[in-house]
Amino acid sequence: METPEQRIKVAVQKTGRLTDHSIDLLERCGLVLTKSKDQLICYGENMPIDLLLVRDDDIPALVGDDVCDLGIVGLNVVEEKRLSMEQNGSKGQFKQIFELEFGHCRLSIAAPDEARYEGHNSLEKTKIATSYVGLLTDFLTKNNIDAEPVYFSGAVEIAPKLGRADFICDLVSTGSTLKANGLSEVETLLQSEAVVIQTLAPLSDEKQALVDKILQRLAGVLRVHDSKYIMLHAPRSALADIRALLPGSEAPTVMPLEGNDDKVAIHAVCRENVFWETLENLKAAGASSLLVLPVEKMLA
Numbered sequence: 001m002e003t004p005e006q007r008i009k010v011a012v013q014k015t016g017r018l019t020d021h022s023i024d025l026l027e028r029c030g031l032v033l034t035k036s037k038d039q040l041i042c043y044g045e046n047m048p049i050d051l052l053l054v055r056d057d058d059i060p061a062l063v064g065d066d067v068c069d070l071g072i073v074g075l076n077v078v079e080e081k082r083l084s085m086e087q088n089g090s091k092g093q094f095k096q097i098f099e100l101e102f103g104h105c106r107l108s109i110a111a112p113d114e115a116r117y118e119g120h121n122s123l124e125k126t127k128i129a130t131s132y133v134g135l136l137t138d139f140l141t142k143n144n145i146d147a148e149p150v151y152f153s154g155a156v157e158i159a160p161k162l163g164r165a166d167f168i169c170d171l172v173s174t175g176s177t178l179k180a181n182g183l184s185e186v187e188t189l190l191q192s193e194a195v196v197i198q199t200l201a202p203l204s205d206e207k208q209a210l211v212d213k214i215l216q217r218l219a220g221v222l223r224v225h226d227s228k229y230i231m232l233h234a235p236r237s238a239l240a241d242i243r244a245l246l247p248g249s250e251a252p253t254v255m256p257l258e259g260n261d262d263k264v265a266i267h268a269v270c271r272e273n274v275f276w277e278t279l280e281n282l283k284a285a286g287a288s289s290l291l292v293l294p295v296e297k298m299l300a
């Protein structure tokens with residue numbers, strides 16, 4: 001039985017936009033989880049990996065301070081933490097590993113619909129309400145804009161109506177919240193999605209091996225996203241044309257067909273979705289008996 005220190009701890013958002021996706025992704029890596037009574041920890045039943053359920057804003061610090069080995073959090077939160085630490089003269093003690101293809105949003109500056117926006121000049125000597133003071137300050141400095149960030153911890157979009165700011169700088173995904181508040185996007189500062197971060201503290205060999213294993217599985221789960229396994233028959237003479245039509249596939253398997261010297265069977269993993277048009281083009285190139293299957297797991 002391993003001690004608590006030997007178990008991998010992953011910081012995950014407790015309740016919010018990233019929660020279900022983060023847990024689902026780890027479950028698709030083969031992790032079987034049980035929630036503690038107080039709902040603060042999910043214990044890994046079949047692997048020495050536990051999830052700490054916390055506020056997303058706390059995740060970079062938990063990983064940076066080596067309380068957790070890994071964290072799943074929005075790039076917006078990671079970059080904000082990194083910049084605010086840099087602006088205070090310290091350095092983030094975590095590294096970003098890879099993007100997880102969910103939680104997409106962008107950090108944008110938005111102006112009241114009635115305001116005339118004519119580029120960076122329009123921001124000069126204004127107040128911009130935001131929860132992302134680090135990222136906003138970085139943008140203003142890099143673009144030599146003299147504007148004042150005003151910190152709002154939430155409900156940033158009402159700041160102009162309250163007369164507390166001229167613009168806002170906040171996360172946007174569909175833009176419907178901005179629209180409902182009479183605001184329109186004028187500048188995009190950062191494109192964001194959920195990422196995995198890892199502590200910079202050295203791990204024991206066993207822990208590092210387990211972290212590597214879980215990261216490899218995560219990469220595998222992401223790779224199968226949209227991947228399809230395609231099987232078809234084709235005349236040998238059409239092989240080159242058909243290979244060129246297979247979307248995102250590297251080396252298809254080509255097999256002879258019993259009792260038919262002119263035709264072969266082709267199997268390939270396509271790293272993109274296979275659309276009806278592709279199937280129709282393959283058929284037009286001579287393919288027959290086309291079959292497209294979903295891919296569940298993949299290990300390079």
Ligand code: ATP
Nearest residue numbers: 016017018055056057074076103104105171172173
């Ligand atoms: P917590 O209580 O954990 O602090 P929160 O209110 O800060 O929660 P959520 O609103 O759940 O956080 O958002 C979590 C993350 O989801 C954001 O940091 C961002 O990376 C991502 N996200 C995706 N789309 C949006 C959006 N439209 N607005 C806000 N965040 C979004």
Ligand code: ZN
Nearest residue numbers: 055056057058
């Ligand atoms: Zn938060």
